[in-house]
Amino acid sequence: xxxxxxxxxxxxxxxxxxxxxxxxxxxxxxxxxxxxxxxxxxxxxxxxxxxxxxxxxxxxxxxxxxxxxxxxxxxxxxxxxxxxxxxxxxxxxxxxxxxxxxxxxxxxxxxxxxxxxxxxxxxxxxxxxxxxxxxxxxxxxxxxxxxxxxxxxxxxxxxxxxxxxxxxxxxxxxxxxxxxxxxxxxxxxxxxxxxxxxxxxxxxxxxxxxxxxxxxxxxxxxxxxxxxxxxxxxxxxxxxxxxxxxxxxxxxxxxxxxxxxxxxxxxxxxxxxxxxxxxxxxxxxxxxxxxxxxxxxxxxxxxxxxxxxxxxxxxxxxxxxxxxxxxxxxxxxxxxxxxxxxxxxxxxxxxxxxxxxxxxxxxxxxxxxxxxxxxxxxxxxxxxxxxxxxxxxxxxxxxxxxxxxxxxxxxxxxxxxxxxxxxxxxxxxxxxxxxxxxxxxxxxxxxxxxxxxxxxxxxxxxxxxxxxxxxxxxxxxxxxxxxxxxxxxxxxxxxxxxxxxxxxxxxxx
Amino acid sequence: xxxxxxxxxxxxxxxxxxxxxxxxxxxxxxxxxxxxxxxxxxxxxxxxxxxxxxxxxxxxxxxxxxxxxxxxxxxxxxxxxxxxxxxxxxxxxxxxxxxxxxxxxxxxxxxxxxxxxxxxxxxxxxxxxxxxxxxxxxxxxxxxxxxxxxxxxxxxxxxxxxxxxxxxxxxxxxxxxxxxxxxxxxxxxxxxxxxxxxxxxxxxxxxxxxxxxxxxxxxxxxxxxxxxxxxxxxxxxxxxxxxxxxxxxxxxxxxxxxxxxxxxxxxxxxxxxxxxxxxxxxxxxxxxxxxxxxxxxxxxxxxxxxxxxxxxxxxxxxxxxxxxxxxxxxxxxxxxxxxxxxx
Numbered sequence: 139x140x141x142x143x144x145x146x147x148x149x150x151x152x153x154x155x156x157x158x159x160x161x162x163x164x165x166x167x168x169x170x171x172x173x174x175x176x177x178x179x180x181x182x183x184x185x186x187x188x189x190x191x192x193x194x195x196x197x198x199x200x201x202x203x204x205x206x207x208x209x210x211x212x213x214x215x216x217x218x219x220x221x222x223x224x225x226x227x228x229x230x231x232x233x234x235x236x237x238x239x240x241x242x243x244x245x246x247x248x249x250x251x252x253x254x255x256x257x258x259x260x261x262x263x264x265x266x267x268x269x270x271x272x273x274x275x276x277x278x279x280x281x282x283x284x285x286x287x288x289x290x291x292x293x294x295x296x297x298x299x300x301x302x303x304x305x306x307x308x309x310x311x312x313x314x315x316x317x318x319x320x321x322x323x324x325x326x327x328x329x330x331x332x333x334x335x336x337x338x339x340x341x342x343x344x345x346x347x348x349x350x351x352x353x354x355x356x357x358x359x360x361x362x363x364x365x366x367x368x369x370x371x372x373x374x375x376x377x378x379x380x381x382x383x384x385x386x387x388x389x390x391x392x393x394x395x396x397x398x399x400x401x402x403x404x405x406x407x408x409x410x411x412x413x414x415x416x417x418x419x420x421x422x423x424x425x426x427x428x429x430x431x432x433x434x435x436x437x438x439x440x441x442x443x444x445x446x447x448x449x450x451x452x453x454x455x456x457x458x459x460x461x462x463x464x465x466x467x468x469x470x471x472x473x474x475x476x477x478x479x480x481x482x483x484x485x486x487x488x489x490x491x492x493x494x495x496x497x498x499x500x501x502x503x504x505x506x507x508x509x510x511x512x513x514x515x516x517x518x519x520x521x522x523x524x525x526x527x528x529x530x531x532x533x534x535x536x537x538x539x540x541x542x543x544x545x546x547x548x549x550x551x552x553x554x555x556x557x558x559x560x561x562x563x564x565x566x567x568x569x570x571x572x573x574x575x576x577x578x579x580x581x582x583x584x585x586x587x588x589x590x591x592x593x594x595x596x597x598x599x600x601x602x603x604x605x606x607x608x609x610x611x612x613x614x615x616x617x618x619x620x621x622x623x624x625x626x627x628x629x630x631x632x633x634x635x636x637x638x639x640x641x642x643x644x645x646x647x
Numbered sequence: 648x649x650x651x652x653x654x655x656x657x658x659x660x661x662x663x664x665x666x667x668x669x670x671x672x673x674x675x676x677x678x679x680x681x682x683x684x685x686x687x688x689x690x691x692x693x694x695x696x697x698x699x700x701x702x703x704x705x706x707x708x709x710x711x712x713x714x715x716x717x718x719x720x721x722x723x724x725x726x727x728x729x730x731x732x733x734x735x736x737x738x739x740x741x742x743x744x745x746x747x748x749x750x751x752x753x754x755x756x757x758x759x760x761x762x763x764x765x766x767x768x769x770x771x772x773x774x775x776x777x778x779x780x781x782x783x784x785x786x787x788x789x790x791x792x793x794x795x796x797x798x799x800x801x802x803x804x805x806x807x808x809x810x811x812x813x814x815x816x817x818x819x820x821x822x823x824x825x826x827x828x829x830x831x832x833x834x835x836x837x838x839x840x841x842x843x844x845x846x847x848x849x850x851x852x853x854x855x856x857x858x859x860x861x862x863x864x865x866x867x868x869x870x871x872x873x874x875x876x877x878x879x880x881x882x883x884x885x886x887x888x889x890x891x892x893x894x895x896x897x898x899x900x901x902x903x904x905x906x907x908x909x910x911x912x913x914x915x916x917x918x919x920x921x922x923x924x925x926x927x928x929x930x931x932x933x934x935x936x937x938x939x940x941x942x943x944x945x946x947x948x949x950x951x952x953x954x955x956x957x958x959x960x961x962x963x964x965x966x967x968x969x970x971x972x973x974x975x976x977x978x979x980x981x982x983x984x985x986x987x988x989x990x
Contacts, residue, residue, distance in 0.1 A: 148984070153658070310658070380984065393985035471657040495657060503718045505664045506764030510927040511878065514934070519984045522933055525976070542983045550656030557662045558764075564654035 142368055145388040147381045149518040150373040151551050153472070155349060156311040156495075160431040160438040165317050167442050168428075169455055170244055173222075174446030175483035176213050177229040178203050179237035181283030183210030188240055194221045199251040199422050201275075202240050211275045211285050215242055216424035216444035218249040230468060230482050232475035239483075242446070253420030259332050264290075267336045267417070274416035275423040275486075279408030280304055280315075280377075281469070283487035286413065289403055290336045298337045299401035302386060303330055303344035303410060305353065306370060306377035309470025312490040314427040315407050317440045319346070319353035322411055323360035329410030330365055332417050337403055343386050344407075347372040374472065375549040379404045381518055393545055408489075428452065428484060434462035434494030443484055449491060450480040458493060467492035472550040505558035513552035513562065519545045523552035523562055530569040535576070538569050546570075664763075668723030670876045671922065674867035675730060678918070681863045682734070685856035686790050688806045689738025693745050694730055700749040701729035708758035724763050728752055731771040734918055735962070736778070737789045742810050744785055748774035768969045769929045772962045779962070787958075789825045791848070792856035826854025827914045828958035830905060839902040858912035868921025877925040880934050884941025885920040885948070886911065892949040904953065914952075919944070919961035929969045936972075936979035943968040 178186040186203035190196055196215040203213045223241040228234055259267060272287035303326075307315040319326060334342055342365045346354045349372040357367050370376055370385050380391045382404065389400045397404055408426065415421045424445055431438035436457035443452060449466075467474040469490055513523035521542055529538040546566045553562040682690045705725040709716050729749055736745055752774030760766040779786045826848050833843045848854055871877045889910055896904035910916065915923070924930065924944050931940035944964040951960025 148981075384984075390985050390987055392987075393983070395985070465653065465657060467657055469655075471655075473655050474657065475655060476653050476657070492657075502659075502663055503715075505718070505722060506762065508664060508667075508764050508928050509930070509932050510667070511932050511934070511937075514932065514981070515878070520981045521983055522980060524932055541980070542986070545983050545985060548655070554656050554658065555660055555662070557664050557667050559659065559663065561654045563656065567654075 142366070143388075144368070144370060144386070145384055146371070147376075147384045147518050148520045149516045149551060150375060150381070151516050151554060152372070153310045153374045153554075155372075156431070156471075157313045157316065157349070160311070160313045160429050160440055161316060163437075163439045165321055165427055165440045165442055168444065168447060168452060170217060170246060170248070170444065171447045171451040172244060173448065174216055174219070174242045174244060174444060175227065175448065176202055176215075176240045176242070176446050177227070177237050177483070177485065178213075178239065179229055179235075180210050180213070180485075181277065181487050182285060183207050185238065186210060186213060188224055188238075190221045190240065192221050192223060195219070196221060196242060197249050197251045199253065199424060201422075202242070209285065209288070211272050211277055211287070212422075213240075213445075214275050214422040214424055216446050217242070217244045218247050219244040228479055228482060230477070230485055230488065232477075234479070250421075255420040256417050259417050260335055262335075264336045264338060267332070271336070271413060271416060273422075274412075276409065276412050276416055277423075277486050278406055279412060279426055279486065279489070280406030281473075281487060281489065283485075286405065286409055289398075289405065290333065297401060298339045298398065298403050300341045300343060300387065300403075301330070301334055301337055301339040302383060302397075302402055302404040303333075303342065303365075303407060304377060304379065304382055304404055305344055305346040305350070305357070305407045306382055307350075308347060308372070308374040308377035309472055309474075309490070310374070311431050311492055311495075312429050312470045313431075314429045314440050314489050316350050316353050318411060318427055319350065319407055320356050323353075323356040325411040325414045326357065326407050327360045327362060327365065328418060329412070329414035331362075332413050333405055333410060334364075339403065342366065343368060345370045345376070345382050345386050347376055374551070375518055375547070378518065378547055378549060380547070393542070423486060426484075426486060426488070428488055429490040430456045430493070431490070432465075432467075432493035432495055434459045434464075445486060446483045448481050448483050449477075452484070452491060453480060453493065462494045464494050465492070467495070471495055472554065473548060502559045504560055507556075507558055507560060510557060512555040512557065516551040516555050518549060518551065519547055521546060526569070527560060527562055527565050530565045535569055535573050539573065543569055543573070664722045664724070667876055668727050670871065670874055671727050672723070672730060674871045674876075675734070675864075675922065677867055678734070678860055678863035681856075681860045682738075685792050685860065686738050688803045689740075689790065689810070690733065691803075692742075692806060692810050693733040693736050693738060693740070696742060696745040697729035697733040697736075697749045698726050699729075700746045701725040701732075701753055704750050704753035705758075708754060709762070712758065712762065714762065719763060722763060725753065728757070728770045728774075731918075731922060732774050735771070735775045735915065737786065739790060739806060739809050740785050740788070741813050744778055744782060748778040751777050764928055766928060767972070769923060769926050769965050772923060772965045775962045776966060779957070787828060789828075792854070825914065825958065826857055826909075827952065830909075831952075831958050834903065840905055841902060854913055857914070861912045861917040864917035864921060868917065871921065871925075877921065878934065878937065880937035881925045881930060881941040881944075882920040884938045885924055885945040886916070888942045888945030889916065889949055892946065896953070910949070910952070914959040915961040916948075919948070919965065923961065923965055924968075929965075929972065931972050931975045931979065933976065933979050933981055935981065936975045939975050939979060940968050940972065943971060 180186065184207050187206050188203045190202050196202060197218045198215060200215045201212045202215050205212055219242045221240060222243045224238060226236045227239045229237045256262060268287045268290045276286045277283045278286060305315060305319055330342060344365060344367045346369060348369045354369055361367055368386060375381055376385060383397055383402050384390055391397050391400060412423050425442050427440050428443045429440050430452055436459060441452060466477050468477055468488060469475065471492060474492060507524050507527060509524055517523055525541050526538050526543055543566060548563050550563050556562060702725050706716055706720060709719050732748055732752060733745060752770040756768050756770035756773035757766045829848055830843055850858055868882055872879055890907045893907040893910040897906045924941060931937050947964035947967055948960040951957055951963055
């Protein structure tokens with residue numbers, strides 16, 4: 139077969155991948171924790187509304203909180219047990235943000251609710267299927283956690299030509315997708331078929347980085363028909379959605395646009411497997427695979443973890459060397475965030491716990507930018523990171539936007555190569571949030587001004603109306619008119635008196 | 648368990664500014680050795696003077712500006728500035744020449760603009776130009792290459808004595824002009840290139856010794872390219888334009904315009920192309936911008952050498968193009984992902 143043409147995206151890096159540490163053992167089932175915690179704040183959308191109360195007994199797979207908007211999906215209990223609390227707790231967020239959480243004490247029985255598998259999903263209407271996927275609580279398991287049903291709803295505006303399945307796990311150290319592909323290729327392939335049916339997509343491509351030969355072999359062996367599995371070069375961030383689409387199709391997703399605008403929809407392999415379980419087995423999303431690795435971990439591995447499991451529980455299971463923990467990172471070393479609380483629960487988007495990395499190299503002092511341009515050579519968005527840094531530092535946020543700040547995907551390539559060790563991504567995040575805050579402020583000010591102007595106009599109008607009313611009243615009782623009336627009355631009376639007098643005179647005469 | 652907060656990414660490829668500067672120094676070593684071979688110990692004295700002055704001035708200025716001394720002295724940028732300036736100075740020039748040039752470069756061209764990373768002009772070239780226009784006699788009195796010296800090259804002791812006291816009986820016997828300078832004055836006198844090149848100053852390619860030193864600068868530059876300390880854009884553009892212009896004029900009037908080989912192997916060509924124009928702080932930032940920036944330096948160098956008032960044009964070209972950097976940077980922004988005009 140002729141090799142498919144691939145395109146390359148600008149920039150990117152070859153990183154030491156560190157994945158081997160966690161790929162030595164098969165996926166292991168994590169132990170059942172004593173408590174499960176379910177934050178009501180999900181990656182997208184508003185807070186979920188709890189549908190259980192303290193003291194309720196819940197079964198595995200039961201909905202514990204439902205969505206109240208179109209950007210979120212319900213959360214299901216990941217094991218059976220008793221609701222023992224609904225309270226504010228810190229959640230998995232870089233800022234240490236708190237949110238209401240449902241706490242469930244597990245009973246160790248793992249009793250499932252009744253499940254209703256749909257083996258013949260092809261009979262289902264795509265819209266019904268989408269809704270089912272939503273009710274099963276499935277969101278993108280690649281990282282951003284965007285609800286899957288939304289991405290399956292292409293709507294009337296665009297025809298989905300290509301479904302792209304993302305098997306390019308390009309962050310170093312993370313291997314959960316790799317192991318999933320190696321061990322559960324069958325589930326992924328079935329899941330893809332369901333996604334395809336829901337999208338009615340013509341083509342289906344799957345990109346796997348060439349540093350995962352076992353995964354590639356497993357999927358090629360499992361593939362049935364209509365799915366093209368393509369090896370792509372290992373180059374971070376090949377797994378970025380826009381980069382993967384470019385690599386496989388040569389098309390660039392426009393700056394403010396979505397993949398659907400160019401007829402493409404992209405889903406992660408983990409999402410495909412979750413969709414398979416949801417439809418074929420009737421299981422809502424209650425667990426995911428998480429890589430637990432890093433230099434402080436004695437036995438790095440991939441664990442199938444119940445959602446809501448506290449992090450310390452996983453660390454205990456993988457034997458942490460307390461002395462070697464210098465970092466606890468959620469996600470990969472390039473884009474993950476540090477955390478200082480191991481009581482936090484894992485959520486649907488948690489793909490990796492990185493506990494200690496070889497050289498945290500943060501002792502090097504930050505030097506001024508020497509404009510060496512190394513950042514611009516590796517930026518996959520083809521930006522000029524040093525200019526963005528310059529303008530951000532000078533608080534010239536308009537200029538930073540002129541240099542396309544919002545096209546930055548925060549992949550971290552620039553900071554990785556910066557010889558001055560400037561935390562560039564940190565600056566861009568700051569600039570972005572600052573601009574958003576300013577926009578919000580401006581909007582608020584605009585609304586306040588509108589309200590003020592409206593009130594001012596209303597008052598003015600009322601005043602005018604009142605004046606007009608008074609005018610009318612005055613007009614109706616105006617002195618001239620009444621005088622005329624009086625004069626007329628007097629005249630009439632005078633006339634009457636005169637005629638009377640004349641009449642009397644005539645009588646006398 | 649308190650873990651520190653760090654922002655992503657959490658790994659780094661491990662380079663730092665001091666390493667980059669150190670690699671630049673390493674790349675200069677072959678040319679330095681060649682320099683000593685052809686022109687004696689004078690260059691070593693120059694380097695010692697400039698580096699010591701640069702480091703002392705840097706420390707004083709950092710202290711005055713309230714900046715951390717250890718971090719910025721360790722970055723190596725002062726040493727690089729000093730070394731580069733030393734290569735531009737005539738050997739055995741009086742001691743105050745390197746000292747004044749370096750101090751001016753560090754104080755006025757670097758620290759008054761905000762120190763490392765903030766200077767718009769190449770400090771070494773600012774220092775050089777100050778000396779060139781203030782002390783033209785000292786700055787244009789070069790040693791002839793070893794073979795042409797009437798006496799054998801001075802030993803270190805005599806060189807030091809000469810530099811610090813400027814007392815040497817036979818001083819005039821070994822002062823002279825560089826091949827570029829000689830060519831220029833002889834052309835003014837109406838002599839043809841062929842005649843000029845028959846002077847013993849010249850070897851097969853360019854000036855005797857000069858061609859070799861340029862060759863070693865070239866090799867050092869290639870090593871910097873290999874190490875990815877510099878990118879290919881600026882040196883290629885500088886040399887490409889210089890090659891193109893000199894070839895064209897030499898082809899038109901061979902006896903008035905020297906050949907490309909002469910231009911590429913004379914004066915500061917290779918030092919300028921690989922070590923001075925590539926100073927990242929003062930150069931254009933984007934790859935495309937660097938091509939324009941380099942082309943500007945190459946073109947101006949040829950113009951100044953051929954029709955200008957000075958024998959070599961590298962320093963002026965670099966400074967002139969430094970001025971153009973903001974404009975170049977503005978107009979050469981790369982096409983951002985997802986911003987294609989046709990879509």
